[in-house]
Amino acid sequence: MWLQKLSLLNFKNYEEAELAFSETVNVFTGDNGAGKTNLLDAIHYLSLCKSYFNPIDSQQIQQGADFFMLQGVFDKEGINEVIACSLKKNQKKQFKRNKKEYQRLADHIGMFPLVMVSPYDVSIIIEGSEERRRFIDNVISQTDNNYLDELIAYNKSLTSRNVLLKKIAETGRYDPLLLEVYDEQLIASGNKIFEKRSAFMEEFLPVFNKHYEYLTEEAEKVELLYESQLLKDQFEELLKRSAERDRVLERTTSGIHKDDLVFSIHGLPMKKFGSQGQQKSFLIALKLAQYSFLQQKKGYKPLLLLDDIFDKLDDKRIRKLMQMVSEDDFGQIFITDTTRSRVERIFTSINVSIRIFEVEKGTVK
The missing domain is CATH 1.20.1050.90 (RecF/RecN/SMC, N-terminal domain)
Known part of the structure; x- marks a missing residue:
């Protein structure tokens, strides 16, 4: 299972964005506050029906907008699955799979499994x-x-x-x-x-x-x-x-x-x-x-989201971790980091190709 495309509309600091991903390693680089983590959170939303960081759905709507929309195209064992989430202010959150709305969000949990690793996890x-x-x-x-x-x-x-x-x-x-x-x-x-x-x-x-x-x-x-x-x-x-x-x-x-x-x-x-x-x-x-x-x-590989994990780890542990997650046991990976050159150096040293997205103030290139 992997995420082919992600579309965002009025989500957090994104007015609009559309991204096409690599089946293996995808990296979001840019300054702190640019919106790298928000992209991971959008993916988390599509998998688990909620934000990883903030339980209040209405606070995910971009300032000045009345709604947000997210859409992801997943490849699940060769079949395309379109997952869409939308929320209008003061209305109930809508969640759809292939244009059919869920009656219970609980029925979606586990369909597209995901693991997020974030600095916020220290609360555990x-x-x-x-x-x-x-x-x-x-x-x-x-x-x-x-x-x-x-x-x-x-x-x-x-x-x-x-x-x-x-x-x-x-x-x-x-x-x-x-x-x-x-x-x-x-x-x-x-x-x-x-x-x-x-x-x-x-x-x-x-x-x-x-x-x-x-x-x-x-x-x-x-x-x-x-x-x-x-x-x-x-x-x-x-x-x-x-x-x-x-x-x-x-x-x-x-x-x-x-x-x-x-x-x-x-x-x-x-x-x-x-x-x-x-x-x-x-x-x-x-x-x-x-x-x-x-x-x-x-029976299939979940998505792995690694948010700003290079901080507070020595080079040896970073290299071992990247080596581990880049092997066949792991599937599609999304990583955020402030330093593009560091990510390129790490993955070049273990001979793994990556797709890099540069994020700047809610825009992606």
Whole structure:
């Protein structure tokens, strides 16, 4: 699978642009703020129905315009697929595949799998557990539509249960029957999500370790662990035990919405003891493992988007990374960098041809 063409209209800092891509490596070069990352985000939109950087769709519309439109022509096993996304101010987002509108955006997720590596990914290491759960959910959702449905159902039940707990605290009226209904819904979806996350981590870990060892030449020992309350106790028991605490705190304190990933280096927390270079290598290995997992599950190669990844990596690691992603295991790649000569030097040294697009203030040549 690969993206042949991309068209943008009133998207972020682009009034209009049309690009035709190489099946292998495509590079966007230009100054900071020129709009390189916005091109990657447009591709992300077409694959996953949303921006990688900003959850508010209306903020993607170019200043002064009333709408934005994106269109991509994908080659999927020799068949052309036209994906279009449009949004008018104060209206619902439209998403179409071959001119037919989706009733549910969730049905599009995973059709055109994609992995994005960005400086923003450091939030997976330094921010709270929600970022790490989002990473797991993003990977599994692209390979399993049922997982996404269970996740939506779980979050809906969780919200309803929390609203009820607040109501009980405000009114003093306890409704055990309604609480029991929400508990049953949480348990049904939560157990399925936990099983899928556990199975995913079992497959994912060896792949992650392989990529990290390759990138760093086994110079550092890192560890990645899945943490969940359900590893030790049944969900039903957890909810019973925390019932009183939940009523006091007015929120649900047990469940898979508390799951986390623990990252460590030489037995110490990566967040505190990993250097910027080590953290970046860890994140790249995490994303390359995501790529390998998606490829294995889908049976074809996802798109790989690398945003400004040369910063904070030494030349040795950059060369190893580019060598790895330019081999047959990887498909179409999109890269952004401020320095054209650096990109040309790297790819010349590993004998890989690239297509370069120069970006300047929302125009591409």
